[in-house]
Amino acid sequence: MRRIPTGDETIEVWSALDALVLKATALVLTAHWLPVLSPRCYHVEGRGGAKAAVRFVDSQRGDNTFVMSEVWT
Numbered sequence: 001m002r003r004i005p006t007g008d009e010t011i012e013v014w015s016a017l018d019a020l021v022l023k024a025t026a027l028v029l030t031a032h033w034l035p036v037l038s039p040r041c042y043h044v045e046g047r048g049g050a051k052a053a054v055r056f057v058d059s060q061r062g063d064n065t066f067v068m069s070e071v072w073t
Contacts, residue, residue, distance in 0.1 A: 001018055004011045014022075030044075037044060042053040061067055 001015065002013045004013065034044070039047070040053075040056065042048055042050065042056075048055070057067055
């Protein structure tokens with residue numbers, strides 16, 4: 001990975017080899033963790049994404065009109 005300073009920011013550029021290693025790591029970790037992840041991890045490929053998450057929340061809300069999306073303590 002190269003870092004290129006541009007004024008107030010820094011741009012990070014990944015090499016092809018870096019991208020290949022990251023992809024291989026993601027494939028291995030996905031195969032290992034997929035069986036134990038909750039089926040409600042909608043961000044995982046093949047689980048429906050944001051639409052599935054919204055459908056699930058809608059199916060669980062019952063007669064309640066509002067849903068609290070963030071909880072601050």
